[in-house]
Amino acid sequence: MLSVPHDARKARIGVVGATGAVGRVTLELLRERGYRNVRVFASARSAGKELAGMTVEEATPQALAAGDLDLCLFSVETAASRELVPHAVRGGAVCVDKSSVFRLQPGVPLVVPEVNGVRAAEHSGIVANPNCCAIPLVLALKPLHDAAGLRRVRVSTYQSVSGAGAQAMEQLRAQPPEENDLRMDWSFDGVEFDEEVKLREEARKILELPELAVSATCVRVPVLVGHAEAVWLQTEEPLSPEQATALLGDAPGIRLEQFPTPGAAAGGDTVLVGRIRRDVSDENGLVLFIVGDNLRKGAALNAIQIAELVLAEQRVAA
Amino acid sequence: MLSVPHDARKARIGVVGATGAVGRVTLELLRERGYRNVRVFASARSAGKELAGMTVEEATPQALAAGDLDLCLFSVETAASRELVPHAVRGGAVCVDKSSVFRLQPGVPLVVPEVNGVRAAEHSGIVANPNCCAIPLVLALKPLHDAAGLRRVRVSTYQSVSGAGAQAMEQLRAQPPEENDLRMDWSFDGVEFDEEVKLREEARKILELPELAVSATCVRVPVLVGHAEAVWLQTEEPLSPEQATALLGDAPGIRLEQFPTPGAAAGGDTVLVGRIRRDVSDENGLVLFIVGDNLRKGAALNAIQIAELVLAEQRVAA
Numbered sequence: 001m002l003s004v005p006h007d008a009r010k011a012r013i014g015v016v017g018a019t020g021a022v023g024r025v026t027l028e029l030l031r032e033r034g035y036r037n038v039r040v041f042a043s044a045r046s047a048g049k050e051l052a053g054m055t056v057e058e059a060t061p062q063a064l065a066a067g068d069l070d071l072c073l074f075s076v077e078t079a080a081s082r083e084l085v086p087h088a089v090r091g092g093a094v095c096v097d098k099s100s101v102f103r104l105q106p107g108v109p110l111v112v113p114e115v116n117g118v119r120a121a122e123h124s125g126i127v128a129n130p131n132c133c134a135i136p137l138v139l140a141l142k143p144l145h146d147a148a149g150l151r152r153v154r155v156s157t158y159q160s161v162s163g164a165g166a167q168a169m170e171q172l173r174a175q176p177p178e179e180n181d182l183r184m185d186w187s188f189d190g191v192e193f194d195e196e197v198k199l200r201e202e203a204r205k206i207l208e209l210p211e212l213a214v215s216a217t218c219v220r221v222p223v224l225v226g227h228a229e230a231v232w233l234q235t236e237e238p239l240s241p242e243q244a245t246a247l248l249g250d251a252p253g254i255r256l257e258q259f260p261t262p263g264a265a266a267g268g269d270t271v272l273v274g275r276i277r278r279d280v281s282d283e284n285g286l287v288l289f290i291v292g293d294n295l296r297k298g299a300a301l302n303a304i305q306i307a308e309l310v311l312a313e314q315r316v317a318a
Numbered sequence: 319m320l321s322v323p324h325d326a327r328k329a330r331i332g333v334v335g336a337t338g339a340v341g342r343v344t345l346e347l348l349r350e351r352g353y354r355n356v357r358v359f360a361s362a363r364s365a366g367k368e369l370a371g372m373t374v375e376e377a378t379p380q381a382l383a384a385g386d387l388d389l390c391l392f393s394v395e396t397a398a399s400r401e402l403v404p405h406a407v408r409g410g411a412v413c414v415d416k417s418s419v420f421r422l423q424p425g426v427p428l429v430v431p432e433v434n435g436v437r438a439a440e441h442s443g444i445v446a447n448p449n450c451c452a453i454p455l456v457l458a459l460k461p462l463h464d465a466a467g468l469r470r471v472r473v474s475t476y477q478s479v480s481g482a483g484a485q486a487m488e489q490l491r492a493q494p495p496e497e498n499d500l501r502m503d504w505s506f507d508g509v510e511f512d513e514e515v516k517l518r519e520e521a522r523k524i525l526e527l528p529e530l531a532v533s534a535t536c537v538r539v540p541v542l543v544g545h546a547e548a549v550w551l552q553t554e555e556p557l558s559p560e561q562a563t564a565l566l567g568d569a570p571g572i573r574l575e576q577f578p579t580p581g582a583a584a585g586g587d588t589v590l591v592g593r594i595r596r597d598v599s600d601e602n603g604l605v606l607f608i609v610g611d612n613l614r615k616g617a618a619l620n621a622i623q624i625a626e627l628v629l630a631e632q633r634v635a636a
Contacts, residue, residue, distance in 0.1 A: 068321075130477050154550050156474040158539065177490050177542060178542060180541045181581035182609075186578075191595050192595070200598075213598065214599060215350075217593065220474065221500070221539045221541075222380060222474065222540050224495060230474035230535040230548075232536070261501065262500055263500075279472070279534060280518075280532075280534045282470060282531065291500075
């Protein structure tokens with residue numbers, strides 16, 4: 001946990017999309033971390049309902065632009081972020097947005113605090129929260145890149161259904177196990193899923209390696225929470241599995257585990273990394289298995305960590 | 319389906335391990351294909367029970383060595399294969415064995431009929447049936463190797479619980495979806511799972527490429543039937559995704575599908591291949607996604623196809 005000044009916890013925070021899978025975890029984490037000045041926003045359908053002891057407000061342009069919020073955490077559909085975030089910015093709130101709308105826009109920092117936290121301060125009202133698979137991936141890649149230079153990354157994902165939202169979780173809970181299947185429920189451009197393009201483009205932006213070679217295959221598995229990734233990487237300089245293990249063991253936000261699984265990662269704040277070994281198929285190759293809680297470090301927790309960077313910066317500037 | 323002479327279907331066939339997940343599918347496939355002279359063997363615990371209209375016999379060395387079987391299909395635990403297969407061979411039966419005991423033994427053919435069916439005739443009583451992930455993998459790799467030469471293969475698996483047996487299927491059926499998790503339930507040598515070693519060693523033997531570079535990460539997913547594999551491969555000569563698609567579309571035992579899933583493959587006899595695209599991270603690289611029914615082509619069907627090669631050969635020799 002970052003060291004956040006006590007009065008930062010008095011910041012007026014709006015959680016937009018509070019009723020969704022990520023929104024609910026955001027509320028839990030804010031409470032755990034001592035934030036008390038929180039309001040919850042959602043669509044008209046949920047407005048007026050009670051949520052975690054608060055009354056849900058409708059997320060209208062007017063409400064978000066009213067000027068009484070210091071910071072907004074958005075986890076809503078892409079179209080809703082595109083419409084609403086600019087209003088909240090206009091009202092003076094710094095927005096940490098989970099959608100893909102702003103992630104690759106020049107001038108919008110795309111931040112994983114342990115990797116490129118220094119970029120958060122460069123915002124003009126919006127900081128983007130990366131894709132749920134990009135976050136654990138760059139967290140593991142960064143120390144290896146700093147040590148030996150990344151040349152190539154291949155990654156296949158095992159993504160839980162909570163990444164597709166609360167409704168997908170309900171569907172998995174309701175279906176008989178005979179219907180458990182792998183799914184590929186992202187939009188397809190004829191060659192790749194948008195999820196695969198995001199992994200490549202976001203890893204490049206966060207790691208500041210605009211030419212990094214990344215090939216991804218994304219797959220949804222019938223697990224409720226926790227995204228896993230099988231990774232092959234090639235470095236410019238030799239890096240032994242023992243060296244990689246030592247680097248990852250010292251890296252912030254990572255815990256080494258022999259056989260990481262979603263069940264072991266879910267509910268926790270660290271990304272689990274294991275199966276660290278030589279890629280016997282190539283020179284300077286390493287293989288890893290990475291698992292993170294996609295609702296926490298893959299979404300809500302990373303957003304709050306970004307928010308804490310922004311709040312700490314505001315206090316310094318004030 | 320191979321063309322098998324009508325009288326081959328009169329062969330006296332013993333199915334050993336008939337009560338297991340693979341054994342039951344073996345019985346279904348034998349009936350579908352017109353074999354009528356079938357006997358079923360299992361452990362003492364199941365002996366005397368009725369199975370598919372037959373009485374289960376105890377799989378003892380004496381029963382299997384009695385000399386009244388032309389061919390035995392073994393799908394039992396490793397230790398049971400090691401003990402019993404030699405007795406059945408002594409009794410004059412050709413044994414098609416699903417365990418890993420004999421697969422890498424010199425002189426024992428390891429056969430996927432579409433890939434190296436010609437090797438089946440070289441047996442001395444035992445033909446080994448490969449690992450359930452190795453079978454679909456080599457089926458897809460073979461036509462690409464013949465066209466452009468294989469240099470490297472990286473594969474991550476999404477293996478269904480039926481690969482761990484009927485009991486693992488019952489466990490998945492009984493557990494609440496909250497407990498669905500990825501598992502790694504193979505024996506570990508400190509670096510790799512035996513499953514990963516098998517994939518490499520068996521692919522090398524079947525493809526007759528003893529130096530082929532193969533790096534595998536094996537993972538069990540909470541799906542009942544159907545094993546999937548995300549594959550990156552590099553060829554010696556350039557091979558476009560369009561050329562690879564044409565080759566795989568013409569290859570025996572394969573059906574092209576845009577987004578192959580276990581649900582689409584289960585219950586069928588073909589291996590589904592899709593997501594065929596360039597590996598943007600490397601020269602001469604291709605990416606594929608492969609799915610097969612691990613109980614059928616990954617086990618029972620491949621064994622019966624081997625048996626049909628052996629029976630056709632015996633008839634020619636007779």
